[in-house]
Amino acid sequence: MDHIYTISKTTKKISVHKQNLFNRLTKSIRCTISTTNVIAFSTESNLENNNSLFWSSNVYVADLNSPWMIHKVLSNSSPISVLQWDFTGELLLVADETGCARVYKTKDHILNDWIIVMQTNLEGEHILAAAFFHSGKKICINPEKKDSSIYTEKFQHVKFACSVKQFGGRPANGAIFLTSTGMLCAVLFPQAISQTPVIMATESLAPTRIFIKTADICYGKSGHFLLAVSNGDPSMPIQCYTVTVTKADEKCIITSKSLLSFFLFEAPHETMMDQITKDKQCRVTQIKWIMREDADSLVVAAGGEKMSCLQLWELRKIVMPVHKILGKMDTQQFFNTVLWQYQCHFQYNSKVTSLATSKLSLLNNISCGYVVVTFADNSIHCLYRDTLKPVVNTTLSITPKYAEEPNAKYQKISVNIVSIDMSWLGNVLLVVDSDDSLYLFKLPPQIESSAPLSIPYCTTILEYCLVTGMDWLDLLLVLRSNMLDPLCDRLTESFNRQPPAIQQYFYVQYLCIKTSLYRLSAQGQSKANDLTLFLMLHNISTAFKSLLRPSEMSSHEKSPADSLSNVISEGQCDVDKLLMHLEAKEFTVEPTTLQSLQQLIQWIGDLALNILVKIPDSRPSQSKGYELMRDVKALNMLREMLVLIRIWGLLRPACLPVFIKSDANLDILALLFRLLSRLVQNVNEPDESLIDDCCQLPSQVQVQQTQLAINRTALASPQLAQQILPLQLEFGSEPEYLSGKEDSYSGQIIDSIRHLFLGKTPRVLKQCVRCGSSAGIVSVTRTAAIRAWDQRWLRSCQCGGLWRMQVCSN
Template sequence: MTILYKVQGVCGCKEGNVLLQNSVLCRISKKNLVVFCVHQNLHSQLYICDIVKPWQNYKICSSKAVASVLEWNPTGELLLVGYKHGLAEIWGMKANCMNSWFLLYTVNLPCEEIINVKFFHNSKATYFNMQKKDLQNYSDKYERLDQRPTLAYFGCSPVEGCFLLTASGLMGVFTIPRISMNPESSNSASPSELNIFTNSIGLSRCFITHCSISYCPTGRFNVAINNWSEPRISCFKIGVEREQDDTLNLKCGAMASIFLQRADNENKEISVVHWRTVNCEEVAFVVYDCIEGSFIEQWNLIKKHQQVHKLLQKNKSDFMQWEQWEITAKLSLTSRVCDLSLSKLPTESLLLFAILRDNSVQILETGLKKIGSTVFERVAEDQMRAPCKLLTSDCTHLNQLLILFDNLGQMYAMQVPTSHYDKNYKMSPLAVPVCLLEYSVITGIDAADVLMLNLSHLEALTEKLTENFSRQTAYVRHFYYSNFLSLKSNICRIQTKQQDFDDLITLHAIAIAFKSLLRPSDLSSQDKGPAENLSMILSEPVGDVDKVLCVLDAKDFTVEPATLQSLQQLIQWVSDLALNILHKLTEDVLKPKFNKRHGYEICRDVIAVSSVRELLVMIRIWGLLNPHCLPIYTKSVDNFDVLPVMFRLLTRLMQNTSEPDDSLLDECSVLSTQVLVPTRHINTPTTLLNSNATSKLFPFVFQTSVESLNLQDVHYEEVLFSHTIKDDVSNLHLGTHQHVLHKEERQQATVLEKEEILNCVAPTSWENSPTMATTSPACNNLSPISTPSLGNSHTSNLPYYVLNGEVSHLGIMSSKRPNFKSRLRAVHHDAAHPTAIAGGAGNSTNNSPGILSSTHC
């Protein structure tokens, strides 16, 4: 068990200030975002950071009230903060920006102390079983658990809501509207207040000091409560039902309680209670504090049968079934337990992380068997600084990292052992990481913690992951294609071939967005749509693009000229990509003859080359409708038509991508003398997912807001233009002087700019699409971030994207849109085109997108 890094001053604590017990709270979302709250100087400060950029944290809010609980929703998009005076707040990110949060909803229970909360379950849970690692199909290897939603609409659609419990024994439940508030129109000073429905737990309310809330497979909540003065842990099953008048009703069912023996109750105080369902078995963990140290007990709910008396039984086999808690394991520790956290990955074994006051971490599995331990170094005690003591912890959703906080406001990351998943771990050490990466592709959970611990084996992981993905059926590959590309792009970003996979993701998004604009002229006479017909026609090696136009029906490719003009920068990107593929073809072919080929090469991908050919045909047709939407070239000969030449060369390349003929390589070499090939931008953000981190020794020591120089990548060939700004989402050069607001978008430096534009929905839908949340080269997000729908449904809607196992809407083509938009501008401090700088693209922010992009080449 290795300590990966330590971040000093992460909570803003000054020298000499010490945090008390229960003054730090932390929770990790499925996107590996760490939110933590510090109560200091009569204020609660709420921060957030990423596990791959722990030195960069952002403040969400500050409150004079004391925060008592933090909780993420199942998708990791909403954050609930509960306070001791009875207020609960639900926060959300603005346009997926980590440093921009707004208050969505509030729930108020006056004079009640909220001690625990839990969001409704959405019935989506996948079991991770290493015993099925040799199976080929994802559906057989990763089975979906039989989990019902807590509350469902008509058609079994899960309801978004939350269940909370107060210290006085009051239960509360409320639902969250399906359509979230618009962050642009919402006012943080007056958020919407939700109605809450309450009921008492049990027959009468009682004072609660410790409680545990977990999910039940039937959709109900398992709740265990305890009062420190009573030697009993009461257990309940709470169900949520909807009445006819849209009110919610809480049904509380009492279960068998855990009673402590009188002899064991002396000089013991319960400090932690956890109740979980493990492999369809109810398991409870109880921690006691005593003078000698601590005790951890494991209790199992056992079903017993009692024979009915002869006078009352009808048959001899009649019996009564009843349940009873029985202690199955007990462990004594020499130091008191500060915190006990449980693993989150659904497996056959459950991991327990016991944080002790002697700065040690004990890792246990079901049955309280020790599988590892780590002792953190103490800070030297002097007059100005107190000793370092661990306070709280939380585990990532893939059980790879354990995040801890101490009383000095320092954050730690510790590796969790994975040997318990597979008995033959030493024989095949990459089996567990490969299965975890496949699990992240299926579930959409961020896999940054897995990659961080396997930086030296990325090439083998990539080959195995790609091989297993190619064996899946066509519809399975199509369903998880976006998640797979996002994960593989991050793996290639750590290696040398970063740019090609970033281009592939952007090409995939642009192809879907462009094809969504096509509308067939006659639905009754066509079996296939315009995009399918184009793909079928281009399957044949036709090198003349004008001959292809003669076969197609021009009515199927008709798009409004204003829409085409707004998409000019994306058309320019496709043309630049085609030029770069042909320009670097000679280098990419000759390089493997001398060195071993590493990573992904887009010029050898037949599907990518075919997609570029299809887009070039569409651009050729659209150029006849609106010549201003055509890409701009800098040519040495005026009468040289670039687009037909690129189409002809790509057609020849598609016929044999593995070994192109020499004549094709000669023509590609001459192409750079006829037209200026734009330089591709490389922007590698400074994160722990970096090849430089493999040669360093753990642990890293970071300082808050100070970027480590050892992890930075410098591209010396592009230092000359390192001060220019490039918009990767819209493919625009913004110049060198831009007075805009910088924002952090999930491990990516971005800029938020509001500008007056034409009422055209296509670029707005493109920039707000869920696919573009992962297409920018500077983004290290491993799971696509879904974006809420932008309006109601119309017949002119853009298509649906399959992301995270769900269907997320790309956008709405409606003319009733506001006259401004929010743009996420990716800030590139790398290269930019010298012609764009000279053209002054940064000083033309009021021009149309098409005019701005004309300075690209």
């Protein structure tokens, strides 16, 4: 369990007001990680204004790749009691001890700009637990075919019902809340299109209202919720309930039924249970379902200041014989029932402070994953989920932040772990202490816990992310540098075995994953840049071909894009002769649309030039990495775009790319197409005449260099492997030792989406939190084509990273 980093506040002074806060039990510090690897955490101090005299419970968000770049979502006057993401990672639920619950989402998908989607207030209630409605989608690895190379066989959609159905069986968006007085509240979120009001209903969990100290919620495969609650008294039972929420006639109906309960002292071991029954300070502090979906096991933490015990209980079906007097005389009768059975326990000589379980069950019907528990002595224990046997443990050594103050001016304060959370793939553990500092640890592989991280396991996890759309950043942070090239090769081989339809569907996501792997090594930066260029080329090609419409006279069996690909494959080197084989009507586009795409057309021309001028300096590649100039598919795609540009230039000459030429009569487009056509014939060993022609290009036309490197400061970078862990970071301060290379344009910022120069210091722009690419927010020509292009990158950068707004101070 390697310690990756520690990130804390810059100041080391503390006020008397802050001292009083530390003397009481810290309740409002929470942390959670989303499926997109965005962390949300609450603090009891203002990380941006350390001199604040007023207490507040603050909620911050940050990307896991750059945790020092935090943004405050909420400053609350009451302690935060629930902090949770939904399955998509878009909605953040924040609830407090006064009954106020809010759901936030990003505005225009900007990570540092949040708006409220839903707000409800349960006056006088302390919200203990909450859960978003399940969408009914669940994908797992098929254990019987986990070694299969075909994605459709390796990964299967598990039958799972959504929590609340709307008209037509569509899943509803909403959340369910549980308060300390045993009140249930279900809220259906309004739909953005119709702006319908919030639908809310309340109901008692039990026949009468009960006092609850700790609780947890999980999902049943029939669409119901499973709730486990305790009032904190170890002599009282752990009570379980099944809750269903239905929508009928614009109303919400909650139904709660009691399930079997169990007592902790019924466990067959005596030493700990004797102390629990005798020590009045012993309390039930934590309850967690082993799995978030279709769970049948509970882990319960109970104990006092000097000793704690974790017990694992499982709900099992048993067969009980029926006496012959009560049954038929001729046959033996049996009665099927369910019963809570004690499984195992873990005992430790300290108080439990936090508990976390794995969020995903990667293998269907097979339990895999961990239970991670922290204690008051700041020890962290990773246990097997089924047996509670130790896997690995570590101790968080925290020195008092204020120990060096002169003459003991400020009281030395003990710092303890308060909250923990695992990433969805289970590769890293996030820890928050009582001084509002964050820590990140590596965890062993979930499926192959007894073995170190292996290439087959990592390939399976990346394929799972490819199929489900989940983010894979937490896996990048635990990879070893010597695993990158073999992992890329294995992932490529596996992807190439898929049927063409599967490859086409997941192609863009596959390119993003490969690019992120190459960016982790210093030797892979050129490969990552080439893949980034190819990804943009692929997207532009898709956008351009989507503008083509078949003419009325032609056959609809073959689209214009197919006709263009067939003509390109014939190997014609003269672009004008090639146009004679195409139907002009099929490639006609509105002139205003063509003019709005000029910057993308210009980028295509510059890319073709940059590829050709590098041929004389290239040598036959010995590595297995990606190179754009040796990718026949990419070169043919580039030739297709040049043909389209040639046709569109006849319709709208102003949309053609602009080149600075030494000879005004030189046809650059025809020259580029001819040279690329010759290169496609032999990409590994270009002939001498082609190399000579490419050598003459810089003297014939000015080559606009493409942006090869991006200045970014991130954890997932080659610099991480060169540092001694753990890293010491500060909120709001970028570590210089994690900074990448400078931009190839001295100070000029380029829009990575529209490919326009934004200047040296644009007033406002949005920047990717992963790759560092920048994009403007000011709208350009609003044609349908360019609107569709902008919408393609509204949710995230082309690398998959989220956008963050940057405002220049001057």
